[in-house]
Amino acid sequence: MTDVLWSLEEVRAALAPDEVIGEPPAGFAGVSFDSREISGGELFFAIQGVRMDGHAFVADALEKGAGAAVVSAPTEEMRSAGPLIVVEDTLKALEALGRAARARTAAKVIGVTGSVGKTTTKEMLALALSALGRTHAPPGSFNNHWGVPLTLARLPRDVDFAVIEMGMNAPGEIAALTAMAQPNVAVVTHVAESHIGAFDDLAGIAAAKAEIFSGMAPEGVAVINADAPHSDILIEAARAAGVSRIITTGADEGADVRLLRAVNDARSGMVSAEALVCGTPASFVIGTAGEHMARNALIVLAVAEALGLELAPPMQRLREMRPLAGRGQRHTLHLRGGEALLIDESYNANPASMRAALAVLGEIVPEGNGRRIAVLADMLELGEQGPALHAGLAEAVDAAGVDVLCTVGPLMANLHSAVPACVRGPHMSEARELEAFLKEVLRPGDVILFKGSNGMKLGALVRALTEAFAPERNLA
Numbered sequence: 001m002t003d004v005l006w007s008l009e010e011v012r013a014a015l016a017p018d019e020v021i022g023e024p025p026a027g028f029a030g031v032s033f034d035s036r037e038i039s040g041g042e043l044f045f046a047i048q049g050v051r052m053d054g055h056a057f058v059a060d061a062l063e064k065g066a067g068a069a070v071v072s073a074p075t076e077e078m079r080s081a082g083p084l085i086v087v088e089d090t091l092k093a094l095e096a097l098g099r100a101a102r103a104r105t106a107a108k109v110i111g112v113t114g115s116v117g118k119t120t121t122k123e124m125l126a127l128a129l130s131a132l133g134r135t136h137a138p139p140g141s142f143n144n145h146w147g148v149p150l151t152l153a154r155l156p157r158d159v160d161f162a163v164i165e166m167g168m169n170a171p172g173e174i175a176a177l178t179a180m181a182q183p184n185v186a187v188v189t190h191v192a193e194s195h196i197g198a199f200d201d202l203a204g205i206a207a208a209k210a211e212i213f214s215g216m217a218p219e220g221v222a223v224i225n226a227d228a229p230h231s232d233i234l235i236e237a238a239r240a241a242g243v244s245r246i247i248t249t250g251a252d253e254g255a256d257v258r259l260l261r262a263v264n265d266a267r268s269g270m271v272s273a274e275a276l277v278c279g280t281p282a283s284f285v286i287g288t289a290g291e292h293m294a295r296n297a298l299i300v301l302a303v304a305e306a307l308g309l310e311l312a313p314p315m316q317r318l319r320e321m322r323p324l325a326g327r328g329q330r331h332t333l334h335l336r337g338g339e340a341l342l343i344d345e346s347y348n349a350n351p352a353s354m355r356a357a358l359a360v361l362g363e364i365v366p367e368g369n370g371r372r373i374a375v376l377a378d379m380l381e382l383g384e385q386g387p388a389l390h391a392g393l394a395e396a397v398d399a400a401g402v403d404v405l406c407t408v409g410p411l412m413a414n415l416h417s418a419v420p421a422c423v424r425g426p427h428m429s430e431a432r433e434l435e436a437f438l439k440e441v442l443r444p445g446d447v448i449l450f451k452g453s454n455g456m457k458l459g460a461l462v463r464a465l466t467e468a469f470a471p472e473r474n475l476a
């Protein structure tokens, strides 16, 4: 049974079901709550989502080959579709399976939280640690009250490292996630304005991130970005939680893993960095542009140090890191007469990541008479501070040497009016309204950055342009 993730006995022990209907198989190959993913042999959990109740997809999942479905409200239709494991609360059941996975694994678990850079750092860690052992990490963000238990429940028996992203919108959420994941190493990437909803200020956000230290495994190590605002709150919380060691990262002289130099070859999208890892010199190349990526890489080195691993193999892997979809991916636009460079940051935006992306744009020197064009859309979930945080980007736009600023959305109107008139391009309420303008004005040599919250739909605009200026179209 090498490809059995969970035996039926283990599932019974973890879930303590009220009833088992029909004859589930002796083992399950995977765990899922999305019937579209079912390929055969999985244990399907019917979870109540924001819009949909997974119970509506139980029959579909079983028909597609799920071994059994975990449900709280069995119906005749479900009974006739296949075996059912009946529990009171299906999300609690998934959490229970996640806890069982944590209890049975010998893997070192690395928990990653922070206001920005969680997924990027998770991917960097997964890439780097896979140089030294089998590594499990979820796809995408998967960082909330269902993503974390699902990731744990999917943890194979025999991995060496598990990297778990943890996100939050309110106090208490990280505490619940860390209690489930019990990280051996807990990372806080950054403290910044993002998902600000329930918080008055950055200190409150820092305190909520610091909850990650409350659920650690014995002898746990904290990795803290000491350059983050209120890192003192993080360090204090880690101490109070009784961690065995705190490793700080950053550019400051006092940082344990200290960035000495980051040389950005912005056009190729690589960064060469030098650091001191607890006094030992380290130099490495990261395959994604920006000093912020070098800072994320410090965290990778700190985690290796925390786990007592060799530094060289994970460090060498960083060269293979590539920008994630919508987070810095680059496209060449084939215009009549030459090429333009498009940087797609359409997935996510908050003030910290906007500044990081603008800094990268500023480091690229446009070719010929090309220009730096920034298409910036609203940063969502910033609460009352939204307008001021948008206007506050004017300095970063200026420092990046942006020639044309196009803005999208009501909040970005604040930035549009805060920049000098000579920089102002059009301001639109919706992204697609910029398509015709951009197709008209783009010229060879231009470097164009798209950045905004995913809900602002800049991704569709990026697709429209990459399709319109695909290589085969404009060779004539």
Ligand SMILES: Nc1ncnc2c1ncn2[C@@H]1O[C@H](COP(=O)(O)OP(=O)(O)OP(=O)(O)O)[C@@H](O)[C@H]1O
Residues within 6 Å of the ligand: 114, 115, 116, 117, 118, 119, 120, 121, 141, 143, 167, 189, 190, 292, 293, 295, 296, 326, 327, 328, 345, 348, 349, 352, 353, 354, 356, 357
């Ligand atoms: N250390 C950093 N400082 C500033 N920006 C960063 C940093 N690391 C990554 N970013 C940028 O922040 C944005 C979000 O990155 P990422 O998806 O990794 O964050 P996240 O914390 O996982 O976000 P979410 O809360 O949506 O899950 C991207 O534009 C990314 O390039």
Ligand SMILES: [Mg+2]
Residues within 6 Å of the ligand: 118, 119, 120, 140, 141, 143, 165
């Ligand atoms: Mg994420």
